[in-house]
Structures are given as C-alpha cells and as structure tokens.
Amino acid sequence: MVVVPAVPTRSREWTPVLTGLRADLLDCVQVNLAALADRAYGPGAHLALGATLRFATVVGPAGTPAVTASVEQRLTEAADLLGLRVTRRWDDVPGARLRELLAEHSPLYVVADTFTMSWLPYAGNQHMEHSFLLVDAGEQCVVVDGYHNSTQWGDARPGTWRMSAADFDAAVPRATAMTVAADGAPVLDRATVLRDNAAALRAGADRIEDYLTAVRRRAGEAEAAAQLVLDVWLLGRSRALHAAWLAGDPATADAAREAAGRADAWLALAGQSYVAMRRVRRGGVFPTPVLDQLDGLLRDDVALAGRLADAGPVPPPQDGPAADPGRIRAVLADEVRAVLGVGPEVPVEGRPLRTLSGFNSFRLVEVIERAEARLGVELDPDDLTGTALHDLDSLGAVFDRARPAAQGVSGR
Template sequence: MTAALPLHDDYAEQLDCIQANLAALAARHHGPHAALGFGATLGFAPKPGPHGLPGVEPDLDAHLASADAHLGLRVDARWRVAPSAHAAVLPDDRDSVYVIADAFHLPWVPYCAHQHMAHSFIIERDDGGLRATDHYWNDTQWGPARPGSWRLSDAELAAALRDGAEVIALTPHTLAPPLPEPRYVAPASADVEAYLAAYRGHPDRPAALAQLTLETWLLARSRRLHVALRTRRGEDPARWSDTLREWRGVVEQTYLALRRVQRGHPEPGAALDRLAALLANEPASFAAPTFRERVAAEVAAVLRVDAAALRAGEPFTIAPTFSSFRIVEIVERLEERLGVSFDPDDLVPENLHRLDDLCRIARLSAKEPT
C-alpha cells in the first residue's frame, strides 16, 4: 500500500463512516457543500439495536435514500463481492464504486486488527491499478482516522476484502435546490423515556456504555452537521453554540464512564441525566428560524454575503453584487419562498436597503409572521 495522499473535507468531522464517502462522491459533482444534505432532517428515532438496546444509527438503505434525496446521488447498481472474488469489485465499465467492507481488514484505518465494523471507501482506477480513497475523520483509542488515498496491490485488495464486500455504483442527478430546507422532527417524550430507561436498566454495564458512547457520538455529529447546514443557509450559529458544547461534553463524559467501568472502577453517574436534559431541550433549541432570520437568509443568498452582517444592521449595499437587479430578485424570492405579498407603495428604495426595513414591510403580509 502506497503512502497516503492527504485529502481535505470541510465537513468530514461531522460525518459517520458510511456518510463520509457518499458525501465525497457527491462533492465531485455538486461542490464541497453537498455533504450538508445529510443534515437536512434532524430528529431522534431509535430502533432495536445490539445487546437489546435501542440505537439511532441509520442503516445503509436510509443513508442511500438520503443521498438520493439530498446529495444528488442515485444507486445505479448494487452487488455483493464474495471473499474470493475481489477482482469483481470494479467492473470494466465503471471508473469508481462505493464499497462497504469490514474495517478489521482495512490497513489504512485504526480499526484494522482491532474492531469488526462496517466501513465505507471508494475504489477507483489509477494508472492501470486501483486506489482506495477514504474521507472518514475520527479519533479512536487506536489512533486517528484521516481522509486519504492509497494505491493497493492486487494482494492488498484481496486482503482488504477477505470477508467480501458490498459494492454500490452511484450516478449523479440534479439537485434542486442545491441545499435542502432544514427540518427538525421532535421525538415523542415516551420514546425518549423508553430509550433512556433501556440504558439505565441494562445489566451489562460495559456493553451498555459502549453502545451509549457510539450513540452520543452519532447524535452529536448529526447535530453539528444540521447546524452547519442552517448556518450555510444564513442562520446564526450562535443560537446553538451552547447546545453543541453540551453535546461535546456528553460524548466525553460517556466515554470516560465506559473506560472507568472497563477498568473495573465504579460507573460515574450523570451522563444519562445530562443526555436526558439535552434531548428535552432540543425542540426549543432547534425550533424553526424566526421570520427575520429567514428573510436575512434569503437576502444573503441573493447578495452572496454573510447573513450575520445583515442581521447586525449592515446595509445591503455592502455586497459587491448589490444592484437594482438584485433588489428585484430579493423581492421576488421573498414572495415565492416565504409567501410575502408586498404592498406596491412600500417598494421604494428606503425600505429595500436594510433588513429591518425590509422585514417591516414584509411582515405586514407574510403568511407566517413570526
């Protein structure tokens, strides 16, 4: 295996090991922000998982459906490669494929020879040979996983796929709009209570805490990605700075509890209480943006400026792109996307150069004046 070619991903730290390489493929066709599509819908939907515990990790089919809906990637073909048939991983009519195999056998990830788990990567052609590209980013107890690309010999590919692999060919399609509308789905309180009770009452504490460590890690990453999407669409990330800091704290506290129990020490308390408080506060934290924030986001998208500057009172004229053409585009965009119907007498320059002035005349007739 050749030395890694380092790669850069803006959102790698917010993606799990299945999402990361779907997002990388989408970015090749739709640009570097395509990964944000995975943050479109934020919720809490546990289902039965390992050790009789509920889990929030989406399955592969759910990830592929999300990639189709929000990343502009559609499954073109899907097949299973047997352990002895590694040569079939990349057919002659394909330049690249998305692969899922056991991380235990993948020499470029820290899980190699340590932990069995499904892990994705991309196989593509490279000067007559094959290259494995992996955009996953994580820190583990065995070392860091970082985005990179490695040329594999035939023997190395065979070893990496010794237990077989699932292979998926993906085709890009047009995204409209380029970034999806963010949506938060509040869970039923009974579902949250049942989830927490399952972890509190599980008799195998090391197993419960190991699973809970994964759970909090997944929940924290998904919330960071959702905030990144909402920020990209013009909302103020300061709204969630405390929430995201609390999520980081829960992840750290849960992992510390796991390590203490694994070493035979008493289980530190409060991790589940902290998680319960976070989940209880989420509906208010991730409520729909205010009308003013939505208007700022739309204006920022037209003018290609930071929405935070507009919310702070800067005039629209700070944008190098500002012109009467952009003003017309802003008015039409607000009418189409926010349901605003302006009074013609209000459409004068004095009302169309600052956010608060625009909101004042827009709020008079908006369908959702919040």
C-alpha cells in the same frame, strides 16, 4: 492476522475533494457519499446531509435501544438530500471481483468490514461496517476514504491509498459495491425541512423517554455503556452537521450559532461517556451526571427544533437580568421550594419535577410566573412543551432564551 499497510498517496482528482469535506462531522458511511456529492456539485454540497434532525433507534446488541445509522438509511438520505442515486449494486463480492467491476464502473462506492482494511486503525482490532471509494484497479489499486476519527488504536484521517492487487484482495475479502449517479442536488425548502424536523422529534418524544429509561437502567453494564458511547458520538456528529448546514444561509445564522453550541455540548458528552464506559469496564459505576446531561441534551434537541420551525431563526441571547444561567437555576430552585413550602434540605434539582411531593401543573404555572417576575422576562408559550417542563435544567433552558418582559421588573 498480518495486515500489510496501505501506502498513502495523492490524487489530482480526489485529494482536493477530501480537503473540502467536513469529515469530522460525518460518520463512516456518510463521508464517502459526501465526497461523491462534492465531486459532482462542488465544495460544500455535502452539508445538505445535515438538513434533517432525527432521533431513531433500533434494538441494539446489548438489548437496549441503540441510535441507528444504517447503510440503507444513509443511502436514502443521500438520495433525498443530495440527489445521489444507486444505479447498480453487487452484494457479497470478493476483492478480485471488485477489481473486475471497476474496469466498467468507476468509481465504486464500497461497504465492507473494517477488521481487514489495512489503511484504518480498526484493522485487526474491530469489526464495523465502513465505506470507501475504489477509484483505480490497474497496476495498483487506489482507495479513497474521507473518514475522520480518533480511536484507541490510532487516528483515521481522510486520504488516498495505493496497494497491490493481492493486498487489496486481503484488505477487502467480502464487500457490497455500488455505482452512484448524481442526478442533481435538489433545492431544499428550509422552512419545510425545519417544520419536518420539529414534527419528527415531537412525534418521537415517547421514543426518547423509552431510550432514557433503558439507558439509566442498563448503563452500568459494559456492553450497554459501550453502545451509549457510540450513540452519543453519532448524535453529536449529526447535530454538528445540522449546525453547519444552518450556517450556510444568512437567514439562519443565529440559529446556527445556538445549534453549534448545542453540538459542542454533545461532542463534549461523547468524551465524558467514553471515560464513563472505561470506568464501568474496570468495575466502577456509570456516573449519573453523564446520564443527566444526556437527558437534558435530548430534550433541548426537541425544544430547539420546535423554535426553529415555529419562530424562524433563533434570536441572539438577550443581555439583561436573566442572562446568567446560574442565576436562573438558583431562582427556579428557590421558587419551586417557595411554592411547595419546603426548605433547602429538600433536593429539587437533578430530578423530574413531577416526583416532588405536592407538585402538579397548577404549581408549575405558579413557579413559572414567580420566576418570570423575579427575572424580568416573559416566556414564549410555544416553548412550554412537555419536555421543556421536565426538570429544572430543561425549564432553565427555556428561561435562558426568554425575552425581557414588556412591563417593569417586579420589586420582589
């Protein structure tokens, strides 16, 4: 396939809109809905897309659960969170028909296949649903696309491009086009949104467990490893967008800082999982630590959402005897071994606590109380969810945010 490159240009109307987008936090369907929102309501309006925090899966191409971000899901979110409503829709239309439609309906929000989109590095390389805005189809066609990503074929960056009608028709041979009306951004009640987030993630705990089980079983397969990379990428961007939304209100500034730290961990994992996938493609083994980190981050999502809903803004980390995460993990490992009466030769880290011989809920309570005494802290009972008590990493995360004990520190 011969791809004729589109010509970068500037737009008095759209270039300033793209400049104000957090495009690095949005996927390729969201980003141009975000552009429509900021054009209608002003800079930063699009951050409301980060209000909801979910973990939803479908059966992916590899036969394993895959994190979903369908066009229909994104349109529903844009309607609920931004008041963007699809007023007209045309499916399976060619580029020439898009140009005709634009004469009466401008701009058009368009979803098509990246494989032929000449302004993207995916052209000729990868098939994927992708959105853009068609804003002019006069002497030349003008496309606006806010997408921001780095790929193995080059970088995609927000911009505006012009091309001839013939080149546009070749770049978009088939598409779905929509007109989108901005009915007014709804006022979101943050407390209600945070409660809904926590409830949804808690209700999806079994889904998370099923996902992790499937991923661990199939991560060594090339197609499943590739899907995992996409999953982590989507989760990382959604968590970073959530942190950006939280940062928009001073009342949740502390929560935003912690959420941003967790999002950074997700985005770092995206890079690690990509390297792991490349290793699998060369016949290697998918590294277990990457899967362990995925496990911990998903469980931390549930815990963080619960704290935000139950206790409001997350307090800043406390300076005190439990401030060092390394020390916390060492104390927890020490106390697990002490309670179970086993020596250092028995591995207690990097595995579910329930797999340890003799471990049960009574032993867990004893471990927690002994660790609280040594570290001089008290855990919030609301933090002691099933996911928080899964292993030393998730339990350590609870101790990381524990408050100093009201009584004196034990001399043990």
